[in-house]
Amino acid sequence: MSPPFAQLLHWQRGGEPITGSGGWRFAFTGTDRLRRMDRVWQALLSALPYSPTAFVSAAFDDTSALPSVLRLPALLRRDQVELEQSVPSELAAQLLAADPQLRLGEQPSMTAPGSTPTRAQHRLLVERALAAIERDRVRKVVVGRDEFVPADPEVCGRALEALAAAYPDVWTFAVDGLLGATPELLLARTGERFRTRVLAGTAREPGVLVSDERRVSEHRLAADPVLTSLGEVAVLDEVHPEPHLLELPNLWHLATDIAGRVLDPAVSPLALVDRLHPTPAVAGVPQQPAVALIEELEFRDRGRYAGPVGWLDGEGNAEICLALRCGQLEPGGVRLYAAGGIVAGADPEWEYTETEAKLEPMLDALRPGRSDS
């Protein structure tokens, strides 16, 4: 029998997916959730007699009421090989004793409290973001909205297949009921080498992007802090000074690719993720005031939307993206999220249409044929 959709683990870019089911769920909340997750992961790596693969999905915000999860599936399928993974109960007990806040095994609570903004309310939210920029509180802030789509778990299963087929060049995922197809890579790590991609600047047409000074400078605002932060712990390959255009089936983005080698190989993938998150592409600049403004302006806890999502293995490899173009399974349906970066001069009406475009892949996958009606 297949596992309930909410527990399914799935990661795919083109080709064969990595999938998992059952097993252990370590749940974390709070400011140091990624560091504590890394401690648990390192403890598992040193104690387990095999090289495990785990899935991660972390909350966007330090204050999120919804948990971040590290999932070690009992049944893992990767590279067409099926593996059984287990955690001895004494080891699980030791991990729990070492971190009194750690929760084990609980199905995460799925419903983020808050209300869903209308088009007019979203417009107001963007205007308030612009007012905060005007007062120099932030230079850029990424604000968004949610939309609820009724759907049953069977529809979600088919949606996952539809996303993987329609978006083979991006990362299709399902981790503990968060499902989507994201184009934004936060960290791919193979040994000492890593890669990341910053996306910021969005349009339906490529021409609009390259010629728009505002969007290009918004992109630099997002890419520069990532370069600085990684430059402190890594030797970076040369980065092209101009962003390139990334074409998705329904949108174009400005993109900067960054690659390098960590100076200290002991710096773990989750430590790098913790260093980068939340990036200016999903939070803003400067980081802390932007996050505070998001908490103030948005209508709902983001939960794991715009948080890191991906997998890690015992060889030190990882592929972790930002959970965008996705939705959270809730009772009776899926709550979709989308946001956009606001800088001075942004047009509130366009910002709403940008969120509509970003919601499109999930809406199409959950309601096939919706555009024909």
Ligand SMILES: C=C(O[C@@H]1C=C(C(=O)O)C=C[C@H]1O)C(=O)O
């Ligand atoms: C926040 C989202 O997308 C991010 C914001 C972008 C922008 O502001 O142009 C572009 C890509 C992503 O980094 C989202 O898809 O919800």
